[in-house]
Amino acid sequence: MSIRRCPLVIGLLAMTGCTVGPDFTRPSWASPASWFAGPKENxxxxxxxxxxxxxxxxxxxxxxxxxxxxxxxxxxxxxxxxxxxxxxxxxxxxxxxxxxxxxxxxxxLPNLSGNASYVRQQASNHGVFVEIPSAAGASGAPGFSTGGVSSHGLQPFDIWQGGFDASWEVxxxxxxxxxxxxxxxxxxxxxxxxxxxxxxxxxxxxxxxxxxxxxxxxxxxxxxxxxxxxxxxxxxxxxxxxxxxxxxxxxxxxxxxxxxxxxxxxxxxxxxxxxxxxxxxxxxxxxxxxxxxxxxxxxxxxxxxxxxxxxxxxxxxxxxxxxxxxxxxxxxxxxxxxxxxxxPTLNLTGSGGLQSLQLNHVFDLASRQYALGPGLTIPIFQGGxxxxxxxxxxxxxxxxxxxxxxxxxxxxxxxxxxxxxxxxxxxxxxxxxxxxxxxxxxxxxxxxxxxxxxxxxxxxxxxxxxxxxxxxxxxxxxxxxxxxxxxxxxxxxxxxxxxxxxxxxxxxx
Missing domain, CATH: 1.20.1600.10 (Outer membrane efflux proteins (OEP))
Known part of the structure; x- marks a missing residue:
């Protein structure tokens, strides 16, 4: 099944979902036919x-x-x-x-929030990037080379991003x-x-x-x-x-x-x-x-x-x-x-936005990113x-x-x-x-x-x-x-x- 059909299927599930628990019924009561007349008149x-x-x-x-x-x-x-x-x-x-x-x-209702951020980041010259061959060097990212760490070490770099996050409990x-x-x-x-x-x-x-x-x-x-x-x-x-x-x-x-x-x-x-x-x-x-x-x-x-x-x-x-x-x-x-x-609890989550290491490429079509999918939580053991x-x-x-x-x-x-x-x-x-x-x-x-x-x-x-x-x-x-x-x-x-x-x-x- 393609991802485009997921919202339709989930919508049908939501419409056919049942409501557990007792329905409220207003209690009945019996009222007297007339008010109490009280003692007889003197x-x-x-x-x-x-x-x-x-x-x-x-x-x-x-x-x-x-x-x-x-x-x-x-x-x-x-x-x-x-x-x-x-x-x-x-x-x-x-x-x-x-x-x-x-x-x-x-x-x-669904929850929707927007976000935008700018980060100036410096990676450690003795961290995990030292042992990872960089693919960014080929794309011209500063501080990276195809051989790993440059002679000057890893250089600081910028991350520009913005987008939104959405979630909804079905x-x-x-x-x-x-x-x-x-x-x-x-x-x-x-x-x-x-x-x-x-x-x-x-x-x-x-x-x-x-x-x-x-x-x-x-x-x-x-x-x-x-x-x-x-x-x-x-x-x-x-x-x-x-x-x-x-x-x-x-x-x-x-x-x-x-x-x-x-x-x-x-x-x-x-x-x-x-x-x-x-x-x-x-x-x-x-x-x-x-x-x-x-x-x-x-x-x-x-x-x-x-x-x-x-x-x-x-x-x-x-x-x-x-x-x-x-x-x-x-x-x-x-x-x-x-x-x-x-x-079980079914949640739909999604996020989308733009991310780039250079400010002038933030709004390029290639800078887009997204994530979409359902999440299912099943209670297995809660200790009673x-x-x-x-x-x-x-x-x-x-x-x-x-x-x-x-x-x-x-x-x-x-x-x-x-x-x-x-x-x-x-x-x-x-x-x-x-x-x-x-x-x-x-x-x-x-x-x-x-x-x-x-x-x-x-x-x-x-x-x-x-x-x-x-x-x-x-x-x-x-x-x-x-x-x-x-x-x-x-x-x-x-x-x-x-x-x-x-x-x-x-x-x-």
């Missing part, structure tokens, strides 16, 4: 309470934080994708994975194709990791913001109770001065006032820490957001209807599940790469490395499959728990609304009976303590209801669809 309370917030099977709003109808929260969430450092790091990792993908794809067994497949899946996993980082950060911003408003509500309650306790102390002082009561009531009233005042510094500390936490989430220095957030605002209320989508959409929506799926795909493709290493690598890749694929199953199962549990917690906390909040109303009534009656002299001051103190405790619990429960809605949307995987800037390459310049 009986209606006689006091006024917020309307129940009910999850409904409607499409999820990707900007779910707008359901709270809080402009400041919406403003913070819109800044997350651009300013959060974790999201920026995930974007940089995505850039890295895409560069690795481009590197893998380049292996499918992907007979799909090793390169499987490598590209693995790199593509790894890039997809990095994309989902960036989405997961954004989802977590969006939820964390909303949670910290709601916690901040909850602490500010508790601060307001504590200060209101300080005012009430101060009024009780002044009343006991007046009654003690008139001889109606004793100094014991004055001491108890003063102690209650001090106890209530002692709660304020801790709450102010929590407020400052939450403002700093939000500043950190937006990549800002401490207290950068104090001017915007220090003014107390109520806890953002939950909407009457909460769209939660359909259970069958969860696997396609949550980025951590999508990431686990891509990682399983990459691990499956790596098995094919390991299996292809057991088979190839088999061990294959076993490693198979174990990694099994690990990725179990990880995918665990991620899906954990997602169902998170959604189920979030729905249950959201509904249960609303029931707790409704009971606390009733308790606060009852404690207000009890305090008013205790104060009235004390002023009339038919009850002691300890009854008033107990009523004040009970009212303060239930008010704080109600504020905490109201905060928890809104926080549980954030946890629900994080479990549902909503929010990563928001626009994100491209990879933060500027961060590493």
């Amino acid at each position: 009986a209606r309370l006689p006091v006024t309470k917020p309307p129940e917030s009910i999850p409904v099977a409607q499409p999820i709003d990707v900007d779910w934080w707008t359901l709270f109808n809080d402009p400041r929260l919406t403003m913070l969430e819109r800044r997350v994708a651009r300013e959060n450092l974790d999201v920026q790091l995930a974007a940089i990792r995505l850039t890295e994975s895409r560069a690795q993908l481009r590197f893998a794809r380049a292996s499918q 992907d007979l067994w799909g090793r390169v194709r499987r490598s590209v497949e693995s790199a593509t899946a790894s890039s997809d996993a990095a994309t989902e990791a960036r989405r997961s980082a954004l989802l977590s950060t969006l939820a964390e911003v909303a949670r910290d913001y709601i916690q901040l408003r909850g602490v500010q509500s508790q601060l307001r309650i504590a200060r209101d109770n300080v005012h009430t306790a101060r009024q009780s102390r002044d009343l006991t002082q007046q009654r003690a001065a008139g001889g109606v009561t004793t100094d014991l009531d004055v001491a108890n009233a003063s102690a209650q006032l001090r106890t209530t005042l002692s709660q304020i510094p801790a709450l102010e500390q929590q407020e400052a820490q939450l403002i700093n936490a939000l500043s950190l989430l937006l990549g800002q220095p401490p207290n950068a957001l104090r001017a915007d957030l220090a003014v107390a605002q109520p806890v953002p209320p939950v909407p009457p209807l909460v769209p939660v989508g359909l259970p069958s959409e969860l696997v396609r929506r949550r980025p951590d599940i999508r990431q686990a799926d891509a990682q399983l795909h990459a691990a499956t493709a790596d098995i094919g790469v390991a299996q292809a290493s057991f088979y 490395q190839l088999r061990s690598t294959l076993q490693l890749r198979q174990a990694q694929q099994q690990e990725a499959a179990v990880t995918f199953q665990k991620t899906v199962l954990q997602a169902w549990h998170e959604v189920d728990n979030a729905l249950t917690a959201y509904k249960a906390e609303q029931s707790r909040r409704d009971e606390l609304i009733q308790a606060v109303a009852d404690n207000h009534k009890a305090l008013a009656l205790a104060q009235s009976r004390y002023q009339e002299g038919v009850a002691d001051f300890l009854t008033v103190l107990d009523a004040e303590r009970s009212l303060l405790a239930t008010q704080q619990q109600l504020a905490d429960s109201t905060t928890t209801v809104s926080s549980n809605l954030v946890a629900l949307y994080k479990a549902l995987g909503g929010g990563w669809e928001t626009d994100m800037p491209e990879e933060k390459t500027a961060a590493v310049k």
